[in-house]
Amino acid sequence: MSETAGGRRRVRSDGRRSAAAVLDAAVRVLGRHPGAKVERIAAEAGVTRQTVYAHYPSRPMLVTAVVDRITAEAVAALDAAESDGGTVTEQLRRWLDVTWQLFDRYPLLRHPSAAAAGPADSDRQHAPVAERLERMIRRGQVSGEFDGSLSPAWLVSATIALGHAAGEEVSAGRMTSSQTATVLYRSILRLYGAREP
Amino acid sequence: MSETAGGRRRVRSDGRRSAAAVLDAAVRVLGRHPGAKVERIAAEAGVTRQTVYAHYPSRPMLVTAVVDRITAEAVAALDAAESDGGTVTEQLRRWLDVTWQLFDRYPLLRHPSAAAAGPADSDRQHAPVAERLERMIRRGQVSGEFDGSLSPAWLVSATIALGHAAGEEVSAGRMTSSQTATVLYRSILRLYGAREP
DNA sequence: CGTTATCTCTGACACGCTGTCAACGTTAAG
């Protein structure tokens, strides 16, 4: 991570390149097949298994790095959706659309515990997202768009849970993706106590 | 399960007794520590690891048996809560109380994927419960207590998801158990479009 | 009571995956 250590440790461009290749491969493979073996990831990166361990001390830590990367991508997309202005309800709508696309891209997001190291990873994944969603809910509550008798923190957890449930419905084939998106949107508005149009 | 096979295979009471001991131990150990090793379960049952395999071919199948047993207990408790009559809303209240107690007793119910063999186990666990809940919701919708514009099937999934989220809040120490129960109840009523009192 | 099939136990083994190590090439930085 840092070459600022006291020693005059020469960093080789080769190293960072291969570390990046491993991380990219891990994002692709683990994103689609949580629980994939290290061997598989190494092969995808065009590298040996031991090289993976040279950059990431253990499988759980590699998973953590993957989660961080996906989270960063999610946060960026979410911020873009939030800065477009409009009603909080409209922002929420865009927010859900973006999240929905991410869920399609990374099935890992639907099976959090399948590859995670521990509860630490789950927090790491949810914290920045939850923070933004909570701000949005609080804004809607003070503006009167949403009812204020349930705490924003709980509503955040509930929303995430509902999102996971909706993802399950889709991947289980019980509903289509667009049906589910609509139903999820209505459910969340109800949960927030929003004035339904 | 059946000694009705054509051959006259002598069944020894010893066998069933030890199989039951293994299952009991598995329920205790896996209920509290999903992901526990077979060795641990065997020790808890006062039996060798190989004996466990003598009764349950593989670890996943043992987990399935455990899930079936806990599910049976849950279904029994749920049926009792349902048969007490009253408003659907009141039934729902009792339903949640019972579920809440079960969650306390079996942390396994909160970490479904931690020990499960595959999606089959999850269905196995949820199907009988979901069936009963769906009947209850449908009853509430036709009686006018609940709004009818969201499908009962989806509301069932959403309710289960909300329950898991609430359980997480408690075990993460972010809310007390009784606080969460109240909040969960209100959230579900909102989700169902119930006339709030 | 004695025979017999069933069950448990001990001990050992193969397999797969994770993580580590040393030795030998390779490649980039100075």
Added chain:
DNA sequence: CTTAACGTTGACAGCGTGTCAGAGATAACG
């Protein structure tokens, strides 16, 4: 060109799962 960093090969230990064979207990049955 020299040197330190890096990748690679091959081997190994550890752990958990699942299997097997043989010896010893024990319940069922005549």
